[in-house]
Amino acid sequence: MPDMPLSTMTGRFDTIFRLIGAGIIVVGIYLVLQPFLSALLVAGVLAISTWPLYQRLLDAMGGRTTWSAALMMLLILVLVVIPIAFLAAAAADQLPALFTVVKGWFAGGVKVPEQLRSIPVIGDRIYDQLTLLSSDKDQLTAIAQKLLEPAGKLSVAVVRTLGDGILQLLLVTFIVFFYYRDGNRVADVIGRISGRISGEMSIEVLDIIVGTTRSVFIGIAGTAAAQGLVAFIGFLIAGVPGAFLLSVGTFVLSVVPMGPVLLWGGAAVWLYLQGETGWAIFMVVWGTVVISSIDNFVKPLLIARGSTLSLALIFLGVLGGVIAFGFIGVILGPVLLALGVALGRKWISARDAGIPEATGAVAAAAASTAIETTGPESTAP
Numbered sequence: 001m002p003d004m005p006l007s008t009m010t011g012r013f014d015t016i017f018r019l020i021g022a023g024i025i026v027v028g029i030y031l032v033l034q035p036f037l038s039a040l041l042v043a044g045v046l047a048i049s050t051w052p053l054y055q056r057l058l059d060a061m062g063g064r065t066t067w068s069a070a071l072m073m074l075l076i077l078v079l080v081v082i083p084i085a086f087l088a089a090a091a092a093d094q095l096p097a098l099f100t101v102v103k104g105w106f107a108g109g110v111k112v113p114e115q116l117r118s119i120p121v122i123g124d125r126i127y128d129q130l131t132l133l134s135s136d137k138d139q140l141t142a143i144a145q146k147l148l149e150p151a152g153k154l155s156v157a158v159v160r161t162l163g164d165g166i167l168q169l170l171l172v173t174f175i176v177f178f179y180y181r182d183g184n185r186v187a188d189v190i191g192r193i194s195g196r197i198s199g200e201m202s203i204e205v206l207d208i209i210v211g212t213t214r215s216v217f218i219g220i221a222g223t224a225a226a227q228g229l230v231a232f233i234g235f236l237i238a239g240v241p242g243a244f245l246l247s248v249g250t251f252v253l254s255v256v257p258m259g260p261v262l263l264w265g266g267a268a269v270w271l272y273l274q275g276e277t278g279w280a281i282f283m284v285v286w287g288t289v290v291i292s293s294i295d296n297f298v299k300p301l302l303i304a305r306g307s308t309l310s311l312a313l314i315f316l317g318v319l320g321g322v323i324a325f326g327f328i329g330v331i332l333g334p335v336l337l338a339l340g341v342a343l344g345r346k347w348i349s350a351r352d353a354g355i356p357e358a359t360g361a362v363a364a365a366a367a368s369t370a371i372e373t374t375g376p377e378s379t380a381p
Helices: 006-060 065-107 115-117 123-133 137-181 181-238 244-252 261-272 276-306 311-325 331-374
Strands: none
Touching: 006 065, 006 137, 006 244, 006 331, 065 244, 065 311, 115 261, 137 181, 181 244, 181 261, 181 276, 181 331, 261 276, 276 311, 311 331
16 A cells, blocks of 8 residues: 555645534534523524514614614513513512412312302212312311412422523523624525535525524414403403403413413402302313413414415424424424425435436437447448
C-alpha cells in the first residue's frame, strides 16, 4: 500500500479538527439556549401566525419596523399577558378561602340532592348510599381531609405553574419583538439554510411549516373563542354572576389542559353552596358535555381546514405532539407529520417518474446490444 502524501494527511486532520470545533460550538450554543428553547419556539409560532397582521400594521406606519414591532408587543401584553396575570392573582387570593368554605361545608353535613332519585334504575340506590355516608360526620370529615390535602397541593402547583407561565409569556413577548423587527432577515437566513438542507424542496418545506403553524394557531384561538362563547351562554342560563369575566377567563385558560374546568367547576360548586342544586348539576353537565368537549372536535376541524393533513392525522398529531413535547407539541406534532407526508409523497412521485425512464433506458440498451451482435447487415430488408 503506497504511503499517503503528507498534504493529504494534513488536509484530513484539518477537516477532522474543523468538524470537532464546529460540534463543540453547536453543543455550546444548545446549552446556552436550552433554557429558552420553549420561549423561542412559542415566539416563532406567534410571529408566523400573526405576521399578516404585523405586515398590515407595518404598511400603515410607513415601514417603521421598530415602532410596528413595539405596537404588536403592546397588543400581546394587553390582550394575553395582563389578563392571565390577573387570573393567576385572583386564583392565588381565592383558593385558600375556597378550601376553608368547602371544609366547613363538609363538617356541617352534606345535603344530598333529591334530584338524584330521578336517575333511572340506580338513582334511589345512589341517593340512599350518599345519605348514609353524609349522616356520619366523622367519616365525612375524614373523607374531606383526604380529598382536600391532595387538592390543596394540586392548587398550589397550578398557581405556581400559572406564575411560571406568566414569566414565560413575558419572555416570549420580549423575543417576539425582535422576530417582528428583524423578521425579513430571519426569513432570508432560514430560507438559505432550508435550501442547503432540502434542495429543490426548500420552498415546499417552508410553505408547509408556515401553513401548518398558522392553521394550528387558528385552531387554538378558534377553540378558545368557541369555549368562551358556550361558557358565557352556560353561565348566563345558570345565573352565575360575572358571566362575562368568567367567559373571558375560559377563553384564556382554554390553552391550558383542564383550564376551563377550574371555572365552570367552581361555578357549579358556588351554585350548590347557594342551594341551587339543579343549576349546579346543569353546570356540571354543560361544562362536561359542551364546554370541554369542544376542544376535542373544533380544534382538529379548524386545523385541518388550512393544512394538507387529513383530520385523522391532525388529531393524532395534536395528541401525540402533546404527549411527546408538552404544550408546544400541539404545534410541533402536526407540523412534523405534514413534513413527513410531504417528503413521502415527493419520494414516491420521484420513484414513479424514474421507473418509465429506467425501463426506456434498459430497452434502448437491449436494442443496441442486439444490433451489435447481429451486425448491421442482418437488419437490412
